[in-house]
Amino acid sequence: xxxxxxxxxxxxxxxxxxxxxxxxxxxxxxxxxxxxxxxxxxxxxxxxxxxxxxxxxxxxxxxxxxxxxxxxxxxxxxxxxxxxxxxxxxxxxxxxxxxxxxxxxxxxxxxxxxxxxxxxxxxxxxxxxxxxxxxxxxxxxxxxxxxxxxxxxxxxxxxxxxxxxxxxxxxxxxxxxxxxxxxxxxxxxxxxxxxxxxxxxxxxxxxxxxxxxxxxxxxxxxxxxxxxxxxxxxxxxxxxxxxxxxxxxxxxxxxxxxxxxxxxxxxxxxxxxxxxxxxxxxxxxxxxxxxxxxxxxxxxxxxxxxxxxxxxxxxxxxxxxxxxxxxxxxxxxxxxxxxxxxxxxxxxxxxxxxxxxxxxxxxxxxxxxxxxxxxxxxxxxxxxxxxxxxxxxxxxxxxxxxxxxxxxxxxxxxxxxxxxxxxxxxxxxxxxxxxxxxxxxxxxxxxxxxxxxxxxxxxxxxxxxxxxxxxxxxxxxxxxxxxxxxxxxxxxxxxxxxxxxxxxxxxxxxxxxxxxxxxxxxxxxxxxxxxxxxxxxxxxxxxxxxxxxxxxxxxxxxxxxxxxxxxxxxxxxxxxxxxxxxxxxxxxxxxxxxxxxxxxxxxxxxxxxxxxxxxxxxxxxxxxxxxxxxxxxxxxxxxxxxxxxxxxxxxxxxxxxxxxxxxxxxxxxxxxxxxxxxxxxxxxxxxxxxxxxxxxxxxxxxxxxxxxxxxxxxx
DNA sequence: GTGCGAGTATGA
DNA sequence: CATACTCGCACC
Numbered sequence: 001x002x003x004x005x006x007x008x009x010x011x012x013x014x015x016x017x018x019x020x021x022x023x024x025x026x027x028x029x030x031x032x033x034x035x036x037x038x039x040x041x042x043x044x045x046x047x048x049x050x051x052x053x054x055x056x057x058x059x060x061x062x063x064x065x066x067x068x069x070x071x072x073x074x075x076x077x078x079x080x081x082x083x084x085x086x087x088x089x090x091x092x093x094x095x096x097x098x099x100x101x102x103x104x105x106x107x108x109x110x111x112x113x114x115x116x117x118x119x120x121x122x123x124x125x126x127x128x129x130x131x132x133x134x135x136x137x138x139x140x141x142x143x144x145x146x147x148x149x150x151x152x153x154x155x156x157x158x159x160x161x162x163x164x165x166x167x168x169x170x171x172x173x174x175x176x177x178x179x180x181x182x183x184x185x186x187x188x189x190x191x192x193x194x195x196x197x198x199x200x201x202x203x204x205x206x207x208x209x210x211x212x213x214x215x216x217x218x219x220x221x222x223x224x225x226x227x228x229x230x231x232x233x234x235x236x237x238x239x240x241x242x243x244x245x246x247x248x249x250x251x252x253x254x255x256x257x258x259x260x261x262x263x264x265x266x267x268x269x270x271x272x273x274x275x276x277x278x279x280x281x282x283x284x285x286x287x288x289x290x291x292x293x294x295x296x297x298x299x300x301x302x303x304x305x306x307x308x309x310x311x312x313x314x315x316x317x318x319x320x321x322x323x324x325x326x327x328x329x330x331x332x333x334x335x336x337x338x339x340x341x342x343x344x345x346x347x348x349x350x351x352x353x354x355x356x357x358x359x360x361x362x363x364x365x366x367x368x369x370x371x372x373x374x375x376x377x378x379x380x381x382x383x384x385x386x387x388x389x390x391x392x393x394x395x396x397x398x399x400x401x402x403x404x405x406x407x408x409x410x411x412x413x414x415x416x417x418x419x420x421x422x423x424x425x426x427x428x429x430x431x432x433x434x435x436x437x438x439x440x441x442x443x444x445x446x447x448x449x450x451x452x453x454x455x456x457x458x459x460x461x462x463x464x465x466x467x468x469x470x471x472x473x474x475x476x477x478x479x480x481x482x483x484x485x486x487x488x489x490x491x492x493x494x495x496x497x498x499x500x501x502x503x504x505x506x507x508x509x510x511x512x513x514x515x516x517x518x519x520x521x522x523x524x525x526x527x528x529x530x531x532x533x534x535x536x537x538x539x540x541x542x543x544x545x546x547x548x549x550x551x552x553x554x555x556x557x558x559x560x561x562x563x564x565x566x567x568x569x570x571x572x573x574x575x576x577x578x579x580x581x582x583x584x585x586x587x588x589x590x591x592x593x594x595x596x597x598x599x600x601x602x603x604x605x606x607x608x609x610x611x612x613x614x615x616x617x618x619x620x621x622x623x624x625x626x627x628x629x630x631x632x633x634x635x636x637x638x639x640x641x642x643x644x645x646x647x648x649x650x651x652x653x654x655x656x657x658x659x660x661x662x663x664x665x666x667x668x669x670x671x672x673x674x675x676x677x678x679x680x681x682x683x684x685x686x687x688x689x690x691x692x693x694x695x696x697x698x699x700x701x702x703x704x705x706x707x708x709x710x711x712x713x714x715x
Numbered sequence: 716g717t718g719c720g721a722g723t724a725t726g727a
Numbered sequence: 728c729a730t731a732c733t734c735g736c737a738c739c
Contacts, residue, residue: 039739045716052739075738076717094739698736 028098031061034086037099039072040109040128042080046690047698049127053090055098064099067107069139071100082109082132104144106273108136110293112331117291119326123682124709125611125689126316134312135291137259140269147273177210178218180368183358191222191299191334198328198355200346201338202588204368206559207526212338213239213246216301219336220282221251228298228333229281233290233320235307235518237262238504242522243284243303251282259285259292287312287320290327297333300324306343306545306552307518311712319712321345340559340588341552344599345606347592359589369586370530370561370568373399376575396531396571397488403529404492404510406567410527411514412557413481414534415498422449426468431461440471481533482514497521517553526562528569535574544604544715547579548595554583603634605710609682611675611689612708614641619703620671627692632681637673674714 038051054072056064064070066085071078078100090096109132117131145151178184181201190197205211220230234240240260247256257271257280274280276293283292287310290300302310305321312318321337328335335355337346349355360368375395403409422431422440431440431449440449440458449471450457462469482496493511497503503521506513510528513521517538538550554572562568574580582591599607613620620638629635677685689707696705708714 036739041738043716047736048716048738054739072739074717076719079716090739092739094737096739700735 028057028059030098031056031058031064033061034088036087036090036096037064037070037083038085038087038091039070039081039099040084040114040132041072041074042082042129043074044127044129045697046127046694049121049129049694051084051091053087053092053094053096055096056086057098060099060102063102063105065105065107066111067109068105069103069108071103073097073100082136084109084114104139104141106139106144106147106276108139108272108276108293110276112297113291113293115330116323116327119330120318120323121316122686122690123322123326124316124318125686125693125707126318126709130315131318134288134314134318137268137272137288138265140266143266143270143273146270147277152277175210176218177205177214178358180204180210180364181358181360183356187336187356187358188218188222191219192225194226194228194298196298196328196332196334198335198349199337199358200342200350200355201336202342202357202359203338203340204360204365204559206340206556206561207522208524211242211246211522212303212340213243214250216243216303216336216338217246217250219299219301220247220256223299223334224251224255224281226298228296229275229283229294230299230301231282231289231292231294231297231324232284232301232303233287233310233324234284234303235309236286238502238519239303240284240286241504247282247284254280256280256282256284259283259289261286261288287323290320290323297327297331299334299336300328301336301338304339304341304552304556305337305346306339306341306548308712315706315708317708317711319710322710339552340555341548342588342592343552344548344592344595347589347596348606350589351593351596357589365586367565368563370558370570371564372558372570372572372584372586374572374574374577374580374584376573393571393573396533396573399529399569399571400485400489400512400531403527403569404489404512405528406510407508407525407528407562408506408511408513408523410520410530410557410560411481411485411512412520412530412532412534412553413514413516414537415516422471424463424466424468425470426463426466431458431471432464433458434464482512485512485514495521515557517556520557520560522560526566526568527560528562528567530557530561530570532557532570532572532574535572535576535580539574539576539579543713544599545712547576548591550574551579551582551588551591555588558583558586603676604715605676608676608678609710610677610715611685612711612714613673613675613705614670614708615705616703617671619705620673623692623696623705624673626695627688629675630681630684632678633685634676635673636676638671639673641670641672 035056037054037056039054040051041048052074064083064086066083068083070081070083072081080103113135117128117135120131121128176185178188187197187199201215203212203215205215216232220232223230232243234243237260240258244258257274259268259271261268272293275283275295278295281294283289283294285292302321302324310320324335327333337355350357373395375393400409400411424431433440440461448457448459449461461471482494486494489512495503495506495511495513497513497519498516502519506521506523508523508525515521532554535550538553539546543549558570561570572580572583582588596607599605613623615623617638675685686709693705693707
C-alpha cells in the first residue's frame with residue numbers, strides 16, 4: 001500500500017502551503033467516484049458530534065468504505081473517526097482536507113448501528129460518540145487480518161462451510177418450554193414464519209430443563225428457522241454462562257457468539273466481525289451486546305430488564321431495554337422481554353398494547369410454583385435460642401430444618417449497606433444514641449457511628465444492655481449470616497455466595513446456601529426451600545423502585561425452589577402485606593399493573609419520562625433559561641444535593657450524587673433540577689437538551705450541566 | 716482538544 | 728505604535 005505517499009504530501013502542504021485559497025491540500029488525486037467521505041469524529045465534545053467532510057485520495061478509494069475506521073486531521077490534531085458514508089458532493093463550502101489514513105477497512109460502523117446509535121443518543125440527549133464507544137469494540141489488529149477478503153477466500157476454499165446456513169433441527173434437548181404458556185407456541189410460530197411479534201414473558205422456569213435459558217433458546221431457534229438472526233442481552237456473566245450452555249445444546253456452539261467486555265479485546269472483536277460478516281447470526285452477551293451487528297435481525301431478547309446492570313454506567317446512561325426497543329423498531333425485529341417478575345416499564349408496553357403479555361394460566365402456575373408463606377420480620381423475641389442466634393424467625397427456622405432433610409435450602413439476605421442501623425455485637429440490642437435514643441448508623445465517609453436522628457457522633461459507643469463495645473450491622477452480609485447459620489445448624493454444610501465469591505451452581509445435596517440478591521446459585525433439581533430475609537430493610541429503601549425491586553428479588557429466588565407439589569416452600573419475612581401478597585399469589589403481572597397505576601397517579605416514571613440536570617446553581621439557572629421549556633413540563637428544583645460520597649477525583653461526572661439524608665452539603669455545592677414530561681413531548685425536549693448542551697460546550701463558558709434522561713437509580 | 720483572528724491591554 | 732495576551736469560536 002503506497003499510503004505514505006499521500007499523507008506525506010499532506011504534511012508538506014500543511015507546512016508550506018499558507019495561502020488559503022490555493023489548490024486543495026496535497027497533490028494526491030481524489031477518488032474519481034464519490035470523492036467525499038463523511039466522517040464522525042472520535043471526540044467527546046458535544047458540539048463536534050456531527051459529520052465532517054473529507055476528501056478521499058484515490059489511493060484510499062477501495063479501503064475508505066462506509067463504516068471504516070480512519071484517522072483525520074482536525075483542528076490541528078490527528079483524530080480517529082469513522083466514515084459514515086461516501087458522497088459525491090461536499091455538504092460544506094469549507095476547504096476539504098484529505099483523509100489522513102484508513103486504519104482498517106472493516107466496516108465496523110454499519111448503517112444499522114449508526115442509525116441505532118443516533119436514535120439512542122437522541123432519546124437520552126447524549127452524543128452519538130458516547131453510544132458508539134459502547135457499541136463498537138476496540139480494534140485488534142491481528143483479528144482484522146483474519147477477515148481480509150483473501151483470508152476469507154482461503155478459509156472458504158478449505159471447505160469450512162458457513163455455519164450460518166445450518167438450519168437448526170428440533171434438537172432433542174427436551175420439550176418446548178414455551179408450550180406451558182397460552183400464547184407461547186403462537187409466539188414461536190410467528191417468529192419462525194418471519195414475523196416480528198413483541199411480547200413480555202412472565203417466565204416460570206427458574207431451574208432445570210425448562211428454565212428461562214431454554215425458553216429464550218427456543219425463541220432464538222424459531223427465529224433462525226425464519227432465516228433471520230437474534231440478539232440476547234442478559235444482566236451478567238453468570239446468566240450468560242447459563243444461557244450459553246443451553247444454546248449450545250439447542251442450536252449448537254457454532255451458531256452463536258458471546259459478546260462481553262469480560263472476554264478481552266481479541267475474542268470480542270473476533271465475535272463482532274463474525275457477526276458483521278454474517279458468519280454467525282446470533283449474539284448473546286451483556287448490555288453492550290444490544291448493538292451486536294447481527295445481520296438481518298429477527299429477534300431481540302432481554303432477560304430480566306429490571307436488573308440495574310442493564311443500565312450503562314457512563315453517559316448517556318442508556319438502558320439495554322430501551323436500546324433493544326429502539327432497535328426492534330428500526331430493524332423491524334421481534335422483541336421479547338422475559339423475566340420471573342415484571343418491570344413497570346414492561347407493564348407499560350403491555351398496557352398500551354404495544355407488546356403482548358405471555359403468562360401461564362393459574363393452574364399451570366400452581367403446578368410450578370412453590371408454596372409461599374410470610375412471617376413477620378421481627379425475630380428478637382424468639383424463644384428458641386437457636387433461632388434467635390440465627391436471627392431468623394421461627395417459621396423460617398422450621399422451614400430450613402425441614403427443607404434440609406430433602407435438599408439444599410436457600411437463604412436470601414440483603415446486601416450489606418442496605419440497612420445502616422447498628423446493634424450490639426454481643427447481645428444484638430439495637431445501638432441507641434445516648435443523647436436522644438435515636439438509632440445509630442454509620443456515617444458514609446469516616447466510618448464513625450452517629451445518631452441518625454440528632455447526628456451526634458458516637459465514637460466510644462458501649463452497649464447499654466450488656467456493656468459490649470463492638471457494633472454490628474443489623475443487616476449482616478452474606479458472610480456473617482452464613483457463619484451464624486453454620487453455628488445454628490451444626491452439622492450442615494453452609495455455602496455463601498455474594499459479591500466477589502459468587503457460586504453459579506451447586507449440587508442437589510442438602511446444604512444451607514446464603515446468598516445476596518442476584519448471586520443465588522442454581523440447583524439442578526431445585527431448592528427444597530428458600531428463606532427470604534431482610535424484606536423490611538429492602539422495602540424501606542429510599543427509592544421509587546424499592547417495592548418492585550424487592551418483589552423481583554423474591555421472585556428470582558423463589559423461582560429456584562421446587563414446586564409445592566414437591567414440597568417446595570418459600571418463607572418470606574416482611575411486613576408489607578401488599579408486596580408480600582403478590583409473591584404469595586405468584587402474580588407479577590398484577591403487581592406491575594398496580595405499580596404502574598400508582599406511578600400514573602403520581603405523574604412519575606415510567607408513566608412519564610424525565611430528565612435530571614445537575615450542576616452549580618448558576619449553571620443550572622443559565623441552562624434552563626436557554627432551554628426554553630415548553631408547556632406541560634413539570635420542573636422540580638433546583639434543589640441542593642449532598643456532595644458525592646466519592647471524592648471528586650474519581651469521576652467528576654454525574655456519579656451517584658444522592659445521599660441518604662439531605663443534611664450534609666448544599667451551599668456552594670451541586671444542585672439538581674428534575675424535569676417530568678409526557679412521552680409525546682420527549683423528542684422535542686431531549687432535542688432541546690442536546691442542542692443547549694452542545695452550544696454550552698462550544699462556548700465553553702459557565703459551569704457545565706450534566707444531563708441524565710430516565711436514569712434508573714435517580715428517584 | 717488546538718489554532719487562529721479579533722480585540723484589548725501594556726509598555727517604550 | 729508595536730508587541731503580548733486573552734477570548735471566542737471554528738475546526739470539514
